[in-house]
Every structure is written in C-alpha cells, then in structure tokens.
Amino acid sequence: MVNSFNADSMAALDPARRAAVERRQRLLGPAYRLFYQNPVELREGRGTRLFDSQGHEYLDAYNNVVSVGHCHPHVVQAVHRQLSTLCTHTRYIQEGILDYAETMLPSYGGRIAAGGHMMFTCTGSEANDLALRIAKHATGKRGIIITEEAYHGNSDLTAGISASLGEASPLGEWVRTVPAPDSYLGNPDALGQKMAEDVTRQAWHLKRNGDGLAAFIADSLFSSDGVFATPGVLKPVADAVRAAGGLFVADEVQSGFGRSGDEFWGFQRHGIDPDIVSMGKPMGNGYPVAGIAVVPDVVERFGRDTRYFNTFGGNGVAMAAAMATLQVVRDENLQANAKAMGEKIQSGFRSLAARFPGIGDVRGAGLYIGVEMVADRATKAADADAATRIVNGLREKRVLISATGPRANVLKIRPPLVFTDADVDWLLRASAEVMAEVLA
C-alpha cells in the first residue's frame, strides 16, 4: 500500500510510539496498516485540525470523511439528540429515513430523481456490494468491468473488484479491467472514446465466456487510479455499457456530496444518468452511514425475489447524522468552497512546478487533487521515492496528505471541505519547504 508504515522503520521510532505500534500489531494482527514511516497518534480533532497526545496541532489535508470538519457541532448535536431519543431499525416506520430520502432523491437528477429509491447501508463497501448484487440480479449476468487500479471496498465481492489491493488479492474470475482515463500519460483529447472502446472489447469477452456484463463501475475521480478529473470522459463509456446490456454504477463514495466543486455528484461532471449511485464516506461526517440510489426498474426484480435488511443501515441515528451533514454542506456552501479552495491549491502547486521540475502534473476537481511526481518531465518517468519523501516530510511538519496511483507517485490531497485560505497557505508553504529539501 502506498504510504503504509513499514516494520523496517520500527527501530527508528521513539520508544513510546514503538511500544504503541507493537501493541497494535499484537492486538489487531497482520492485516492492519498504519500511515507514514513515523505513524501519527491522534487524540482530538476540530475543523481542519488534528491534535496528538502531546497537544501538537496538525493540518488535515487528507481526510475526506469529515467533510464538514472534525467534530462539527451541528452533526454532533444531531447525533446526540437522536441517540438520546431512539436508535432502531427500518422494520418500524420512522420519519427520519423518509425525510432524508425525499430530500436527497432530487439531487441525482435523471431517472432517479424522477421516481428512484434510496437504500441504506453502513459503509461504502456495503453500498457497492449491494449495488452489484442488484445489478447481477437485474441483468442475470455476473461480469463486472472496472478500472485497472480500482478500489471499491473490502467485502468478498468488492475486494474481488478492487485491483488496487495488489496482486496477491485475486480479482473475481468474472472481472475485466480497462485502463483509467489518464490525462497525463494518455491522449487527453481521446480519453472517453478510448475508454469506451476498451469497455466494448471487455464486454465482448465477458459475453463470449458466458458471464455476460452485469455492470461497469467507476469512481468518477478515479482516486486510486491516480486522480483523473477530465469532465465528460464517462459519457461515451456509459453509452458503451448500455449498448452491451450492462448497468452503469456510479461509485460516489469518494467524489460525491460536493467534493468535486463543480457538481454535487461526480458523475454529473460527465453528463450521465447512472442506473445505480453508491455513496458513503462523508455522508454522516464519520458516523457509519452509506447507501445507494437506484432507478426503479433496476431494483424491481430484486425487491420481488428477495428482501433487503441491514440492522444498522438507515437507523434513526444514522439518518440524523446524514441529514445534519447534508444541511451543513448546503448551509455553509461547501461545494462552492471546495471549488474555490481547490483552484487555489492547484494554482499554488502549479507555481511550485515552475520551481521544481519533479512536479510532472497538477490535476483534480474541487478538493480532490493529485500532484504527480516524476524523475523526468520528458519521459514522464515516475518518482515514487520523491512522493514518499514528500508525504513523510509533510507529516514531520504536521501536514497530513497521502499518495496514490499505480506508480505510487501521485500526492493525494483531499481535505475536509471546510478548508480555509489560511489552511491552503499552510499546505503550500509546507509543501514548498519539503520539496526544497526532497527535490534539491
């Protein structure tokens, strides 16, 4: 995993942190990963700031879950009020879940706004898993097409379509991949057309081997593929998916709820009308709530043949958290802030690119930004080492970002949507200092 703590660094840790890391390995086992060569221990959060056990202040330029800021009082109060009143499930009638669904459905536009349904889970993994279960049931097919470094979740099904988990984590035999629309290494004028052709070819293979195409699924910002934000590229892809008889699942776990700045949902930057939209991470600002929105026809057979129940999914407290978070995103104009702060960050890194030839590309939408580090601008050869050293150098300056992409060389910057001008200045100042050390 890009930016994971490596046990080889254990000896370099101070004794207290080393003891904590070893205790963690003993209790949680070998499958958990920490960030950074020098892991961060956290105690408190407020807005865009985090604090460790010594009270040191960190700038959070990474955590997209706490979209409206760490410990936003409106969300905290809404959760407390509902948790003190009633926390139960969807087999009783409760107004909160209905009010939330009614508020949300128009936001998707198209066929979903015209009469679609919402279904609630606890995690984005569960949302994608349910979306694909429904897609398989609706089409009677099982083939799924993804991008080459996709990440869609940790369940058996969604891990099986998450190529970014690495070669020792097998993809399902019914999975086919297509390259992401790489605006840096590819032909920027033909990204959508090429991707549509790739999808058509893979759908043909799935048809020929008997699986057939159930769905194409993508994160419209291609986060784990390296952050690609060219608008419109998914439109010809959606047409190709439909022509092949498959459903289009828009994975909005990363790109949704205003983060892209341009639109409330990432798929809307591509001008498409998806069959299923999945969402999660920022939906409850940290409370475990996620779900899907679905075109009625698509879920009809599933609803007739079976039922859906998720013990905690759609519980009253989850819905209170989600409604309060949505209110803050709207009341504080956070989509507009994401656009403004995102442009300021991209502009700042472009200025740094004039000083540092190691910056090969700066891209993104709103507050989802990738900065691609290269050893040589002419060949575009990746410099994963520089990316790692910048991420860890920033961490020592208490600025938290991470890295991503198949070449592990793309700085990943996706702060809470309440990021301010002062936060941008801190991020850029610290980045300039670290790059001056790393890229000298």
Place this chain on the structure above:
Amino acid sequence: MVNSFNADSMAALDPARRAAVERRQRLLGPAYRLFYQNPVELREGRGTRLFDSQGHEYLDAYNNVVSVGHCHPHVVQAVHRQLSTLCTHTRYIQEGILDYAETMLPSYGGRIAAGGHMMFTCTGSEANDLALRIAKHATGKRGIIITEEAYHGNSDLTAGISASLGEASPLGEWVRTVPAPDSYLGNPDALGQKMAEDVTRQAWHLKRNGDGLAAFIADSLFSSDGVFATPGVLKPVADAVRAAGGLFVADEVQSGFGRSGDEFWGFQRHGIDPDIVSMGKPMGNGYPVAGIAVVPDVVERFGRDTRYFNTFGGNGVAMAAAMATLQVVRDENLQANAKAMGEKIQSGFRSLAARFPGIGDVRGAGLYIGVEMVADRATKAADADAATRIVNGLREKRVLISATGPRANVLKIRPPLVFTDADVDWLLRASAEVMAEVLA
C-alpha cells in the same frame, strides 16, 4: 419473510399509517419489509420500552441490538464524549481500539485468548464476510457448510450462505447445507452426532467437486432455523469440520455478549475452540460496530498477502460505544439477568402450555427463546397461522415479539438484557390473553 407486513393489508390501515407506508414504498422501494400486519411507528425508546408518535408505550421483547436497553445513558454519554473529541480511522494510532481489543480477547478463551487478534467492521454481515474471506484465503478452498435455514448477512457472499432469504435468493454454488439440530423434531440424544455425520458427508461432496471445505459457520442458537439451544451439539461438529480440513466460524452476532445466560459467548455452551468468532448486533447497543476475533495462524497469510481497512470500522466513536456497552453488560450483571429472566419466561410459557395444547415446545437459552406453535402435539404439525396471529395480537397489545423457523411457527422472544420481572409479567399476561383468543 416471517412476520412481514403484507401489502394486501394496506386497506385495513388507518389513513395516517397507510400514507406513511405508501410514502415509504415510494422512497425506499420494493426490497424493504416492515414488521406486523399493522406496522408500528416509533418515536422514542427507554430501557425495555418504546413509544409511538401518540405516546403509547410498548414493551420491547424483540430487539436484541439494544442489549443494555434503549438509550442507555452510559453508552449515549460515551458516544457523545468521543464524537465531540475525535472520530477517525485505524490508520492513525488510537488507544481506544487497543484497550477494547485487550479487554475482549481473554473472553474468547482457547487459542484466541492465548494470542489472537481482533479486527473491526461496522456490521455483522461485514464480520461474517471478512471471516469467510479469511477462511478461504487461509485454506485455499471455497466450500462453505451452513444450516438449512441459516442467516449470516446481506453482502453478496453472506447472502449466498443465507438460506433463510428464500428460494429466489440463490445460494452460492460452493455452499452445502445440513439440517439444524432440531431438539423438537429430531432425536434429542443424537443431535450432535447426526449433525457431525451430515457435515462429514457434505465436506466429502465439496472435496469431490473440487471446491474443498473452507469453513463451517453456524449461529450457536440457530436463531433463523427456529431457535435450538441444546448445549454441546457443536462439539462433534467442530471435530468433523477440523477432520475435513475446514475452519470453524462461530457466528456470535445473535448469541454473543451474554445473551445465552450460561456463558458470555454462545459457542462456549458447546465446549469448542473456534478458529474465527464473528460478532455484531449488541456490540455497541445500536452504534454500528462489529468485528471478528481470530486465531493468529488463520489470519497470517491473509495479512501477508493483502490488507484490511474499513473506513468506519474500529473508529474511535465505535470503540467508545463498544467499550461502554461492555461495561454496562458487566457492571449490571446482564448475563446473570438474562439467565434469570430467560428461565422465568420459559417457565411462564410452560405453564401456558398446560392450558394451550397449541404450544408444542418451549426452548432457548437466556434471553433467546422460541415457542413452537403446533396444530397437533402428536404429529407436531406446524401452526404458522397461530404464530402469526399471536405475534400480531401481541402487537395490538403493544408487546413486540416476532416469529421464525422454516415452518414459520416459532415465536421469537429476545428482549433487551435489562428485561425485568415486571416486563416478564407483562409479556406473559399479554401472551395468555392473546393465546386465549387465538387458540380458543
């Protein structure tokens, strides 16, 4: 689904409730189910009591999630304190998750207590899904053996091993079933031996068709199979599973955290040492938190080949909810209360059986109780209609229970563990009145 609202009853609803049900179908679609012919609308909960929008008081003899009672102040405060301080994920060091794992691990005994690990998810479905992903990875096999009416979750993998979802919800092709150890219809002296023989036979089939046995998974109280609580029956089964090279996954989502009265974990009533234990529902008293405990050898290869991350799983607030819930279970001696109140409920229904021959069997452990309704005690012919009428009759008296089992004729009673003597009296009094009407 047993005890689901049927749209045929729509015309009988009062106008306000009918409007709420129709609004719900429009917004949430066809896959959601409500309980009862006359669905319940809820606004508040306290302890073992629930209140609807008119302030009517209900006795909750059904909800096992709110194990320490609706809105327990210790849990509510713990969540509020942590949610106001920090809510973030497991890629930073936080003490809460480590303190919780350290507190819990000894409770499992055996190999897990001796050096096992805990991993955290948000839901029981995710916990079972992860347990089986790990089991498949560890064994290199994919076959799974379940009971005939098993329910283990709503993800693609766990729905594929949930026979109780009905015939239109297909089991995985790598799944084999065995009958549950039915202490009423089967030979009570040979339940474990018969089940072990069935497992051995199914494991042989899985081996012969090339799948091989990854795991056997069961809820030790066989909740969806009809509630069977004979202790010790899973011991020979665990031996048979091991002899066939598979792993034993103890699904404690229903039976764990003291509910059985006898032991903290349901599998401990069977004297076995499972490879993986999954848990969920009552773990955070309604906060979405779940997880697994696992023997080190079993997760070693999985941890080396891949990684596990769950955005909300193990977050600081989830761990605060779980720790507070555990403290209440221990401080208020709820396991002992489950035993005492469970015995009182069983004894009460046995007294009713002297009056009502329609009661064929009363069974269970602690506060998980099944009352099997029959048309004829000699033939043990099921009376699903009586069960439905009793469940709905109790609902009209504002006492909430449900029904279960492959014959849909078993009353399912599993209240919060804080159930009191007065609650038992209300439950038994109302049951006597309803049975007098239904079984007259």
